[in-house]
Amino acid sequence: MKVNVDLRLKDIPGQLVAALEPISKYDGNIRGVVHHHDDRVGGRITVNVIFEVRSEQSLDKILSTWKEGEVDIAKIDAFFETYPIQYLLVGSITSKELESITKGLEAMENVASIEIRYTGTANSSSRAALVTGKASKKETLTTLESFFKQRADKHNYMLIRGLD
């Protein structure tokens, strides 16, 4: 997870080091630190910090350490890095098959979102279905690929992948 925070720190030596320390302590990876000396509110300066953490639990620990240490958090954005899922299925794809795909994807870990659009009637031999979505882990893409490949081979339809 990538986190972008604006911290307000007292303008005295040692404050920044103290504020950054919990990030490293909880396995975070600091990507950038920018001081905004001109943005001064109540004797405090604003520092923008961008870092990555492995989990929400680590982020929670960092945030509570800051609260205890009276580090003001002026603004926080946290977002997950995602990997696009793109598969186009062409051929005889039954409604039952679409259902199975949906179920299979819902049961899969780290599939953050999924959307299936399709054309044609249920019994048509030339139906097309486009599966798009996001995965929160890169490894999931490999799992997805074998999932779709197995289904396409078994049910004899064509599989068109996106560019990795």
Added chain:
Amino acid sequence: MKVVIAGFGTVGQGVAEVIGMRRELFQKGFRQKVTIVGAFDSSSLVKNPRGLDPEVLVARKAGTGRVGKRPLDGGAEEFIEEYDFDTLIETTPTNIVDAEPGLTYIRTALNAGKNVVTSNKGPLALKFRELTSTAAKNKVQLRYEASVGGAMPVINLSRELLRGEQIYSLRGILNGTCNFILNRMKDEGLPFEQALREAQEMGIAERDPTYDIDGVDSACKLAILANAIFGRDVTYNDVMRTGIRSITEDAISLASEQHMVVRLIGEINDKRVEVSPRMVPVGHPLAIGGTLNIVQLITDLAGDITVAGRGAGRKETASAVLSDLLALMNEGRGKRR
């Protein structure tokens, strides 16, 4: 440099013409002449140790359907072996079953100590290792820029100019006919059959389009690239291959709604050597339309390098053959030692 042209169809004739057009370049750049001392097609042979006029050869082929007056009578092999010349320019039809007649012609020339420049995919897609080691054993060169992507200079670019790079992967569009069909399906909402018929009427697709639309042609080219650029020991038969026959206009329009196009992509990376239809975001270099060929190389120092060019045509393919002839002359290989 004395050359013999094997096969005198579209490419063979284009090569003869281009050799005529570049006389001055050979003379000024290399103080050499490139002389066509022989040519043969499926039924006839012509030779003259003092040189043949390219224009006369092309005119005779156009007028009589034969490049020479003598019958070939199965004498090509002996001719290649015994006749005095430096480089065989091999442009016979691609055959992906047993690579003949090109394979025998190329083998014979290399074993007779002659360089070979070829536009023919078959022998390379099936016997790359054997042929390159035969060339090395005989201390001659085998060059094949024209066999992949016509005028698009991907092989010499990768092997010579990008020699210092680590090339991680490659992907590209290696068949202009498929690209044309897929593009027409998207732009006009045409079903596959109709887009194919249109391509045939325009002379873009062959009457028997199997090689193109089933991905055979792309797979041959990919096998050559995998050997030539990535040092993989693969043949055409090792390339995973899916063609474009079963793609429907519905599928293309679904992709299009999401700002994606469908393209027949060849890909080489550490996981696969594969030709298959893929979805490509609009605006991506590989979303290119028309009949152009395009290849993207992913390298460690230079980053992504993309080359595009005309994948077929008489002069276009001859231009790639010319680049190989010049490379031979540049290395002082114009004359046999």
